[in-house]
Amino acid sequence: MYSDTLTTILMEATAINFGITADLAWNPIHVPLLVSSSLNYDLNYINSNNSDNIIANTPDLFYQMDGDNCDYVPKFYVEIPDASGCVSKSSIAMVPLKDTISPVTPIIKDVSVNNLGKAVVSWESSSGADLYIIYLQDANGAWITLDTVSSVLNSYVYQNSFAETTFENFSVKAIDTCGNSRVRSLTHNSILLTNSSNACDYSISLDWNDYINWAGGTHHYNVLISETDANGNVINTIFRLQTATELVIQNISSIATYNIVVEAYNNDSTYKAVSNVLNFNIALANKPLFNYIEYASVNHDDGSVDLSCIVDLSAEIDRYDVYRSLKQDDNFSKIGEVNFSASSPIYFNDKNVLTNDYFYQYEIYPVDTCGQTLYPPPYNLPAYLNDTSFAQTILLQAEINIDYSQVSSLKSEYTNTLVFNEYDKWLGDVSEYRLYRSVNSEPFNLLPIYVWDRVNQPNKELKYIDVVTSFGDGNGRFCYYIEAIEGTATPYGPVLEGSLSNIACISQTPIIFVPNTFTPNGDEHNEVFRPVTYFVSEEGYSFSIYNRAGEKIFETDSPQKGWDGSYKGAQVQNGNYVYHLQFLNDLGNLTEKTDVINLVR
Incomplete structure (x- = not known):
């Protein structure tokens, strides 16, 4: 039978482990514990600062604690409460302790x-x-x-x-x-982030040292780049690199400010180390913001091609390279250079061309002081960023007397047929093409003989049939050229010079009839002997009269002049005379004819 008599609790403390550990033991308040008692003892520790703290709550009758101060005498006791609210407290035990336990090495x-x-x-x-x-x-x-x-x-x-x-x-x-x-x-x-810039390729090279000695090593680096443009717009970019400690940033701008930092992460990204911050804008050579060929035009003095290109004078440029491709072959090769002269537009004349046989395409690219070819858009607006300026000349071709027998209005007519290619490429497109003509080697008429309206009739065939029958009394020489006019929908405004094609000249088929008799008798009928010409050119033309003795008594190089039957101011006798005629045929070959003419008064 158990007694309900409670005993006092005696706390005993002994120093063990070379004096650094307190070995504590105490007797139970009752064996077994009363049902009204708590199951655990509260172990109290009074440290060197006389602070009393519960360090354990345990059902055991023993405990060990390492000292946490240097050569001191801590105190220990236990308490156990019961259901009635009473608390039984042991005696207080003291024990001298030493602290020889080293702190954990920091991480x-x-x-x-x-x-x-x-x-x-x-x-x-x-x-x-x-x-x-x-x-x-x-x-x-x-x-x-x-x-x-x-x-x-x-x-x-x-x-x-x-x-x-x-x-x-x-x-x-x-x-x-x-x-x-x-x-x-x-x-x-620490991580030291450094940079170097290359003004020639518009890049920044970043370099930094490895971060060392995380458990498991450095997993990756993040390079954080913040770019602020001249308008205050901010573009943030992050590059993630697994092992590399360098990065090249391309296409930097001298008008932007850059803020760059590197972050290193350990294996599970619980730790992060941050480098120094780079904050800079780099004085780089300005890139051209635009480059636009405003026209390519055939020079009518020598058949060469004149080019004009609007350039950005704020850019640092060494020269401009000119490229040419035959027709639409898209096989461009460099043909020349224009040195930077701080003026716009720049001009180039291409003499090594056959503008009566081919049309040509041109491109002009700025080259910076590093020798790098640049490809700016034709105008500094987002809508043009993916465009590159080029120009294409106009080739006008002419052909005489094509068979139009199926066209009733053209039967028995002498015709010159003209065709040409489109001009390319104006920002304002072509508003119209104007056709000009010269007849009989005279100056060109100031007014066009025909106009193609490319705004309202953009798909109309670039062809014109010129009926020239009424010009038969001339020399048959016809010349034509096309003038292209730019439309108004261009940020630069239409180019005043337009673009001219080559001058295409052709000669109609010459027709000559020579009578066999003439009567210079003063009746104002058949008074002059001359060949009847149609489209006969003065070039290569010669008409001569000889008497029976073979003496030349008349000569002219004009198809409009004839012999009046006189020689050295006196009328010659009736009779037969020999004429000699030469002229250029429609193939350009010299044709000769000799025969007899009978003079009758």
Whole structure:
């Protein structure tokens, strides 16, 4: 039968483990515990600061605790409450203890660089630490003590840091108030981000050192780039790199400001180290914002091609390279250069062309002072960013007397048929083509003989049939050219010069009838002997009269002139005379004819 008599509780404390551990034991208040008693004892510890704390709640009658101070005498007791609200308390036991347990070696979380360019060391809190010692490795590899901080802190800002110009190595050691410590932490370094620019390829090269000594290593780097343009618009870009510690940024702008930082991450991204921040804008050569060939036109003086190109004078340019392709072969080759002259537009004359046989395409590209060819749009607006300016000349071709027998209105007519290709490429497109004509080697008429309206009739065939029968009394020489006119829907305004085609000249088939008799008797009928000509050119023309003795008594090189039957101011006798006629046929070959003419008065 159990007694309900309670006994006092005696706490006993003995120092073990070379005096660093308190071995505690106490007797039960009752065997077994009363049903009204708590099942556990509260173990109280009074430390060197006389602070009383419960360090365990246990059903056991023993406990061991390592000392947490240097050469001190802690106190221990237990309490056990019951259901009635009463608390039984043991005696207080004291035991002298020593603290020889070293704090855990700190784990550095990261070394980062703050916005002031100072290195900041952060670490995980170490069990048993009262203080942390911060170390810096100097240029000779020696470790020097920077500072000692309280264990309530787990980061340190190195105020004398030069982390914007060099990377710095740090280590941390934990100690307690008894001087106990273990080895320093693993070395961790700051990340130094540097850059160099290449003005010739408009790039920035970034370079940084490895971040070291995370458990499992550095998993990846993020490069954060913030670009602010001249209008204050911000473009943020992130590059993720697994192992590389360098990056080249292409297509940078000298009118933008860049803010760049590198972040290193450990294996599970729980730790992050941040580099110094680069903030800069780089004085690079300005790229041209536009480049536009405003016309390519055939020069009527020599058949060469004149080019005019509007250029951006704010860009730093060494020269402009001119390229040409035959017709639409898209096989461009460089044909010349125009040096930068700080004037716009620039001009180029291409003499090595056959503009009566072919049309040509041209491209003009600026070349910067680094020798790099640039490809700006024709105008500085987003709508034109994917365009490249080029120009295509006009080839006008002419052919005489094509068989139009199936066209009733053209039967028995002498015709010149004209065809030509489109001009390409104006920003305002072509509004109209104008056809001009010269007859009998006279100057061109100032008014066009025909106009193609490309605004209202954009698909009309670029062909014209010129009926020239009524010009038979002339020399049969016809010349034509086309003038292209730019439309108004262009940011530059229509180019005043337009674009001219080649001058296409043709000669109609010459027709000659020579009578066999003439009567220069003063009756104003048949008074002059001359061949009846139709479309006969003065070029190569010669008409001569000879008497029976073979003496030349008349000669002319004009198809409009004839012999009046006189020689040296006197009328010749009736009779037969010999004429000699030569002229150019429709193939351009010299044709000769000799026969007899009978003069009768």
